[in-house]
Amino acid sequence: MAKQNRLRNTKEKKGAKNKNRKPASKGKGPSQTGLFLKKVKAFFLDERLHKSLGLLLILSSLYLFISFTSYLFSWKIDQGHVRDENFWSFVFSGEDLDIRNWLGKLGAYTSHSILYGGFGIGSFVIPFNFGLWAIRILFKKELLPIWKTLSISLLGWIWLSITFGYFFTSPYDFMGGVFGHETSNWIVTAIGDxxxxxxxxxxxxxxxxILF
Incomplete structure (x- = not known):
C-alpha cells in the first residue's frame, strides 16, 4: 500500500508539473517590416527596372544633346519667344511660333532654361554623363571611370560657367548662363578684374x- 501511495503521489506531481508547463512557442515568422524591405530590395534589383532606367537615361542624353546643340544655332530667334515665359503656357499654348530649335518648343524651352538660365554651355556635361551611365547600365560596360568622370564634370561645369560668365557678355551671356554671370560679377566686385x-x-x- 505504501508503495502504491508513493507511486500515486509521484504521478500526481508529474501531472501537476505538466499542467503548469507552458507549451513551447512556435518560431515567429518574418515581420511585416522585413517583408516590405525584401520587396523593396527585390524591386531595385529587378533587371527590368535597370533596363528601363538605362533607356530613360540614354533617351534623355540624346534629347538634351540635340536640344543644346540646336540652341547654339537658333538662340537668336528662339530666345525672344522663350524668355520670361511659363513652361506650360509656352509649350502647350498651341500658338504657332517661329521656333527654330530642332526639338520644337519643348527643346527651345529646355535648352534656354538650362543653358541661358543655368550654367551655360558647360551643361553639355549632363547628356555626356547620362550617356555614360546608360551604357554602363544597359551594356555593363564602363567607357570611363564613372565616379571620377562625374567629379571632373561637376567641377568643370561650375568652373566653365564662371569663366565664360566673365568673358562673355550680352548677347552671348548664355555661354556662362545666369549662374556664371552673377557669380563672376560678385567675384569681380570683391577682388577686381x-x-x-x-x-x-x-x-x-x-x-x-587634384583631379588628374
Whole structure:
C-alpha cells in the first residue's frame, strides 16, 4: 500500500508539473517590416527596372544633346519667344511660333532654361554623363571611370560657367548662363578684374592637379 501511495503521489506531481508547463512557442515568422524591405530590395534589383532606367537615361542624353546643340544655332530667334515665359503656357499654348530649335518648343524651352538660365554651355556635361551611365547600365560596360568622370564634370561645369560668365557678355551671356554671370560679377566686385583672372587660372590649375 505504501508503495502504491508513493507511486500515486509521484504521478500526481508529474501531472501537476505538466499542467503548469507552458507549451513551447512556435518560431515567429518574418515581420511585416522585413517583408516590405525584401520587396523593396527585390524591386531595385529587378533587371527590368535597370533596363528601363538605362533607356530613360540614354533617351534623355540624346534629347538634351540635340536640344543644346540646336540652341547654339537658333538662340537668336528662339530666345525672344522663350524668355520670361511659363513652361506650360509656352509649350502647350498651341500658338504657332517661329521656333527654330530642332526639338520644337519643348527643346527651345529646355535648352534656354538650362543653358541661358543655368550654367551655360558647360551643361553639355549632363547628356555626356547620362550617356555614360546608360551604357554602363544597359551594356555593363564602363567607357570611363564613372565616379571620377562625374567629379571632373561637376567641377568643370561650375568652373566653365564662371569663366565664360566673365568673358562673355550680352548677347552671348548664355555661354556662362545666369549662374556664371552673377557669380563672376560678385567675384569681380570683391577682388577686381585682375583678381578675377588670377582666380580663374588658380582654380583651374588646382582642379587639374587634384583631379588628374
Amino acid at each position: 585682375v583678381g578675377m583672372v588670377f582666380f580663374i587660372l588658380f582654380t583651374g590649375l588646382i582642379a587639374t592637379v
